[in-house]
Amino acid sequence: MPSPAAAPAPQVSAVKKPARWWRSWWRSLSPTRQDRFAALAPLAAVLMFLTAIAVSFWYLRTEEVEREKEALRRDVEYAQQRVRLRLLERQEQIMRLARDLSNQELERSEFVTRAESLISQYPELQAITWIDERRRIRATHAAPTVTSSQLRMNGEVVRAGDTADLFGLARDTLQPVYSQPSLTGGDTIPLLQLQVPLAPAGKFAGVVLAEYSIDSLLRYGTPTEVLARYAVTLLDGSNHLLAGTPLPPRASGLLPWTTKANAYQVPVSPVGNGLVLRAQAWRTSLGMVGSGLFWLVGTLSVMTAWMLIATWRHTRRRMQAQQALIAETNFRRAMENSILTGMRALDLQGRITYVNAAFCQMTGWSEAELVGQMPPYSYWPEEEHDNLHAKLDEELSGKVAPGGFQVRVQRKGGNLFDARLYVSPLVDARGQQTGWMTSMTDITEPNRVREQLTASHERFTIVLEALDASVSVAPLGSQELLFANRLYRQWFGSQTAGHLQLVAQAGGLPMHRTDEASHDEDGLMGLPTDTLTSARSENAEIYLPDLGKWLEVRSRYLNWVDGRLAQMVIATDITPRRLAEEQAARQAERAQSVSRLITMGEMASSVAHELNQPLTAISNYCSGMISRIEKKQIAEDALLTALQKTAHQAQRAGQIIQRIRDFVKKSEPNRQLADVQEIVGEAVELAGIELRRHNVRLSHYVAARLPPLMADTILIEQVLINLMKNGAEAIANADRPPAQRSVELRVVPRQVDEQEVVEFTVQDTGRGLAPEVLAHLFEAFYSTKSEGMGIGLNLCRSIVESHQGRMHAENIYNGPEVTGCRFSFWLPLA
Template structure:
């Protein structure tokens, strides 16, 4: 029994302690507040209670009003959905009747008399149906029946053709889909509301024969399709896609003071699209104004008025209390201002008496050392912020300080923080004189100089690293002032190449053509004395040039720019990089490209060897036949001089033809240095067609060329451009041959015409074929080296062609030709710029192009 009583007493003690702890905390917090804050919190309590009461009343009103609005909106939405469903069923019934009529017309079971009778019956039976029009597949109106209420502007005249507009667009859409299409045209200003159109296609065995155009009155559809009970409760209107009223009378927007944020206007309006028309025809319902409900309750306004008056009285009392506290606040502000001034000083202040005892420290001194004012005031040497290893040195300095031997510039010491870390500080000492002029102690100011020392060390280390990096560069770096022979800076590689003199710097500048111009007339943006830009140095760009230095036997890439030296003088920095290996590699690459071009021409002629042999066989056979005929007639004695002259002329012509073919081949495959000169486009195309035509004739491919007249000359290597054209035409012939096109579709077309590319004038060469085209995955890698679509191809032809075109500053591209989704061929085109100085008027004065066909 005693044990249970003890346990109950312990539980009661614990519960009392748990209650007493928050009470004690509340009392301590309240006592820690200033009287001003206590008065302020005491005045806020009744004000907060009144505001909470008002908030509860407003929340209750808000909730009740929301419930009421939700109920009205749900009823409105349900009625509108019901009305829309009735209109939808009415439209679908008319659609089914029209589809049956269209089916009968498609099977030719309905003639004009039958069409007029059935149309008139439908229009008279259903008042919303205004007209039915029969349109053939050529957009011509064959027959039309309309209601008497249709205006003359909306009548369909027999024999007319549909005009462009939404009606024609819906006609074309119904023709493509072979499905009924609803269209609601937009309302035009100063015109009658348009009719709702239904386009029903007429087809027979999936073959389009025309359509039936039925037009509905939106107003009649609203009056006869909407239930009367819905029309009695709401203002129903029909809108088009742009929210223009087609039928019905909308309610004007209303705003009442009790409808917060216009909730009622939002809750009492609902729109829904009319199916199956879609969003182009909308049904909108607006509820008529009802009673105010809970808003008109007098109790609510009474409670709100009393709450407002109570809050106003409390605010007035609080303002009166504030006025009485201003004098006390002014006194506290003055005290805080003086203390803030003392604590805002970033320099640590320490006061010592004549015996060396600390009498005062400011907040900055405490923050630096980590010790509090209570810990430091009253200490005598050794102080707690002295490092253990510096006692002797600091004692000596303190004795000198107390004896009056002060240093004007201060002295540097190490100070220990409370956590044991050290920092560097500079200490300044001055005597402390009281109001009576008596020397009462010493005032010391301490500044933390750890960060400046660290920055100074980092700058020194950064300079050392900068020097090491410049000395280890593989480029020569030198800086010299303008107009002086002094060398401000030179790294290790510069000293190895040119020594420690300025001659190497000036040699690089002069040979690269970057010496400042002097003794020349000053331009508008140049200084007449220095020949330099008058803008800031940051606006000037660095320049670079590649030069050969005979003394070093090296190619150097020289970069130069102006900079402002540390002493303010204008200097020029020159960076020279050894690019001898790169230049050698570029020369070797140029030689390899030239060899690749020659090899490509030899490969092309090797592939065309059989065609060339066949082409040469014709003139040689003719020469043999003419010679045998002359010998036979000579033996028979029947050879006359005229016959001999005729045979010898023919023989000479065939021999010249064979010689021209061989000369073309020799000039094409002959290895020669790249030679760019002004080349005539027509002559270049003619020579390319001469060689390419041999291959095309062998493959039974017809070649057609279109060349614009008076083409401007091009600064190109004619042999290389002929190589590109021959390769493209040969590839086109191979593509046609591989696609097994019939004889009438084996065509290659070459077009040459002036063309602008990126605002530059030039000439475009286009080769089109009727082959099978290129797959998408091939187009991505078409111009890559060693990529080929032919089993025996080497993959260097098109890559070399693009390299040749780009070396002439041109562009090359390839694309497939389509007829719908079917690939009907491929087009290769490349563009070459005009030669500099060529008259551009030739681009605009061309006449009809020259057309040649090689069968």
């Protein structure tokens, strides 16, 4: 009968395995570590409890603050939409009023009546003013709440200020413009201004100025429920309060997570960043009960932790006395085994009495094999015995230099290495010398590195000697020359005179002082050497008459190998480059003169036609006078009048010829203070001859009171004439009808990259430029004309850039259709 199957062995539960591991780990610890863990466990439990309480309070408070922030953001955006809608409604009403004025459907009395109706109906409107194109107030009406300093009178001219600046912006853009004028007195109230331009038939005819009370806008535009829940204010772009009452700063609360008042702000459209709506939530907190509970739990936890720490420190002090004994025993053994320097002790006869582990590891011999040996020792190479015996005799006699000496040491395997030995007397506790202590350091690797550095220095020196530039290094405040390559010695010799001359002409720091105090005082005392050595090198181009060369000098401060602050100067011969630059400048000047001659050659027929009129008039006057004199039918007054007209026509012809002669004559560039009005006038008069030949109208506008430019007037006139002549030719090639044949020149001030400039713009009504032409328009010898040379626009750009300006070209579009081209360039103010 078969035996029953054996029952399976019982499985150890998953819960018992960690418990057994924990007990095994605990029993493996020493009693000291068990006591330490037993003391730290209660402290950790108390700290974890306190942390859990603090995190719970913080989490609840954070959730509450987030909900408040979300509600605040939603309410503020709702209020912003209401204020924006109210502003847009008032803007639409002002625009209707401006449209009626533009269409001449309103008289002054009707305007005042409608303004009074709007102001009485909408409390945020404080004043409505009609200003004509000359900034003169035609009619105005204000609310009774407007202060006397802010009232406007009929016939008054709007002077320079915020309102005048806004007037100019509305005139240029022909769009409604908002602004907030600055407050000039303590009794004025903050106002928001809206200027709507009057543009009958597209021509600017003034503005309708509406002024809003910012306080009333906040009071009547913000929903009541938002004003009830939050402290709502209106601020300007600089966060200055305009309306409303903000919450006072909160004092820090009792709880560590006490937060500041929730606040949210958004800009009010269409005003933009100039008017900001801000709301602050009223104070919310957990109250005294929540604060008291938190601090009670925290105080109890801190007291419990303090008592546990005191008990643990008492136990630790008792254990420190026991550990000090063990540490004192292991200290010296640890020192011997941890240092990498080999230590060897000899008695007075030269017998080895002690070696450390590092010495044994260096030589490969064990302590038992080395202790007790007499010279020659087993780690001495055979070929070095005589030398090492002599060294040992010096060592035992105490004649070894403090810097030690270098020897060759043989390992047990036969390998050799370099070592440096330092010897000092070994004195016992009673002050008597019992032998000599020798420390041995393996210097094989430092020797190898030193040899590599020597070879690297040689290579570096060879490279510097072969350079085509002069290189010199000298310390600051000294006449010593630390380094000079071959080219420097060839130019200046082996003294520092050349180095100092290069530094002086390049504008560097003084290398030495010439007064008597320089012998005892450092001229660069207190200078931050880190800043000097990390600074970028500076370049300068100088001319040395002694060498007859132009040199590019670069200098840099560096810390020399001995720690002194030195200056390195590199001088490169750039004489060929300077000669090439001077030749290029002369060629450019000739090209400018040739361009002016070409321009006048192209305009020759127009100039001849322009001169024909005064010459024909002179001929007619002279013929008429001769005829009447012969017939004796002319009186003295008639003769005088005819002669005056003849002289006037002759002067006119002479002026035309003189302007052409001044324009085309060759002259050196002469930059001086130039009046923009005079430059434009001369250019317009010369270019007008060519434009009239092409039947093109020329209009120009120059802003008033423009500051003078530092420029060459002839060159700038050349640029303007070339641009206007090109515009006339583009219109002629486009075959535009007479109504569309016009070239406009505008000169206005601008600001480019925070720099005040004057912008010149020449706009024509031709067919514009193709994209591939725009990409190569200013390149030399590139032209769109069959007979063009391709140097006109390239020279124009070169002239503008030589005046530190920039030139740009772009097409003018009316939808998808190109209606002309605009060339513009700007020049910085003097």
